[in-house]
Amino acid sequence: MALAKIRLFLEHPMAAGQTLPLAKEQAHYLFGVMRLAAGDRLPVFNGQDGEWIAEVAEAGKRGGSLTCLEQSAPLRLPPDLWLAFAPIKKERTDFITEKATELGAARIIPVQTDFTNSARVNRDRLQAHAVEAAEQCGGTFVPEVAGMTRLGEFLDACGAQRQIMFCDETLTGETVPARQVLAEAGRGPWAVLIGPEGGFSQEERDKLHALPFAHPVSLGPRILRADTAAVAALTLWQDVLGDWNG
Amino acid sequence: MALAKIRLFLEHPMAAGQTLPLAKEQAHYLFGVMRLAAGDRLPVFNGQDGEWIAEVAEAGKRGGSLTCLEQSAPLRLPPDLWLAFAPIKKERTDFITEKATELGAARIIPVQTDFTNSARVNRDRLQAHAVEAAEQCGGTFVPEVAGMTRLGEFLDACGAQRQIMFCDETLTGETVPARQVLAEAGRGPWAVLIGPEGGFSQEERDKLHALPFAHPVSLGPRILRADTAAVAALTLWQDVLGDWNG
Known part of the structure; x- marks a missing residue:
């Protein structure tokens, strides 16, 4: 049959x-x-x-x-990688959830930053997108979509146990390649953090730069939309530290 | 002012x-x-x-x-990188065009393969999406969107002068990392080729594997949608051979 x-x-x-x-x-x-x-x-x-x-x-x-x-x-768990992002327009937020699932994020966390456009997300809708993406991509795992979380709470949850790849759009070129930053920081629990369309506030940026476990990286000379940045950052992480290369 | x-x-x-x-x-x-x-x-x-x-x-x-x-x-040209892809549903095709522009593709080519869903694309609409993405990402260059091109013609146009990163979804894990394939093949004109949702036909796959300038790569253990694969492949290429690292 x-x-x-x-x-x-x-x-x-x-x-x-x-x-x-x-x-x-x-x-x-x-x-x-x-x-x-x-x-x-x-x-x-x-x-x-x-x-x-x-x-x-x-x-x-x-x-x-x-x-x-x-x-x-068998059950195949993704690496211990979280994607945290400031929600943007509905369809692009749906898209980020779909792509994070396909790219093997273990947990998806919408974060509230100073310049986040929306104060709430429809968690059920996003979870349904994650399920549909898992059905489609052949995965056996569905990442949990968390409720809207304040940036400070997210950083506390990462604490000293989880490193953060923080995509800073004010860094364009002239920096250490993201690949090298990741390879030097090494394996273990990680989170990718993507800022809102208006970028992080100066206060947030100062705080992030001061955290020893947050690594700022540049994603090239053009300014990427948040959804593009999410896919690009997850790709680089999976390629260097994740499950893409056996 | x-x-x-x-x-x-x-x-x-x-x-x-x-x-x-x-x-x-x-x-x-x-x-x-x-x-x-x-x-x-x-x-x-x-x-x-x-x-x-x-x-x-x-x-x-x-x-x-x-x-x-x-x-x-000043004018900043992207690297000599083409994105060739088999068009899919309207909104995902629009999306690929937007993302390819942000990620610095120099030319965008919709290709007709054995399993391509649509036989034509609205070239004007796709070109308008490329313009809008260039306006938004701070670029000074707009990639040209070519008309629908048969896979054979595309391969002839690449000829011996242009290497192809060919995303083969039948390769999952157990292969040489994409990063290494790119680094070993080296700089010069390149094209990223993304197949249709149903994959390439066996005949097409055999032909691609026989071409000395086409390099099959895997994009991890989950099956990526065509639009995700396009963004992931362009990201890896820009990171290893392109303009992301100065």
Whole structure:
């Protein structure tokens, strides 16, 4: 039986023979939109038990269930990398969440800075984007999207245990390459911190520069939008310290 | 006089004392939307003569003109890097164009592959996105968006003079790091090639692997969407061979 080209995230324990009940929206998607029927198989994951092949046991309009058959991939955790960013316009914030998931961030933290445009985010919507990105990119893990966090609280949470790659758009060229900064700081827990569109305030910048575990880096001579900077910084981190090179 | 927080691309020769006529839409944007008036100053660029400070000479509802005062930045060309990609959904194609401009691609080429979803692109719309991104990122250069090009033609245009970083999503992990592939291949003209959502066909992949100037690279263990792959590949290239590190 061919495997459906759909991967589904389901918040339910997974083990051989386990029944996985489907919520109304999931049943609608699988049976109404994707036209799966009883007996069809698809990969499912819950973010904790790896990826499993499941078979449609019951297909209804308002619900249904799958049966877990066998594990098809083990749980693969991303490196201990957080992405912290000042939320921007809705679609670009959605985009950052999607990209951070694909690029293997373990936790996504919207931060409130002096110049952050929006004071709140729709956490459920962002979490749903992270789930969809995980389904699409073949990952077995979904990063948690945190609630809006003040910059000071984020820095306290990093404390001495977590290094920060801090993208300072006032540094353009004439600095140590980001690659070298990362390689010299070395492996361990990290966070990438992306400022708001208007940049960090002088006070914030002074504070960040004074923290021994925060490393300012430049992302080239052009001023990147916050969403571009997020993708570029995560890429460099994964390439130098993360799981891109085995 | 304070400088307006607007940068405007104008297709007109620029030199001290030069009058720059404004089209109706430009006049509407500057005077109707941004509320500039005669005497106000803003940075302008044409992609060839660097950035100039211009003063509003005449502000009308249907037109107007600026006077070029002095050059504020020289022309800064990006490295000789092309981005070739198989167009995907409209908004993601727009996004790739915006990001390629910010990340310093010199030319953007939509390519037609065996599995490309769309057979045509709206070149004018993509070019407008490149202009807007250049205005926003502080660049003095606007990459040209080429018309839809067959993969074979693109490869012929690269010929022996241009190396290709070819993002092969079938390579996940267990390969030489992209950074090392780029560093060993060395500087010179390059192109980044991103395949369509369905990947390259087997025939295309065989052809690419046989070309001595095409270098397959992996972008980590998760499958990246085409737009993410474009940003990640351009970032790695700029970091290793481009203009990000002085």
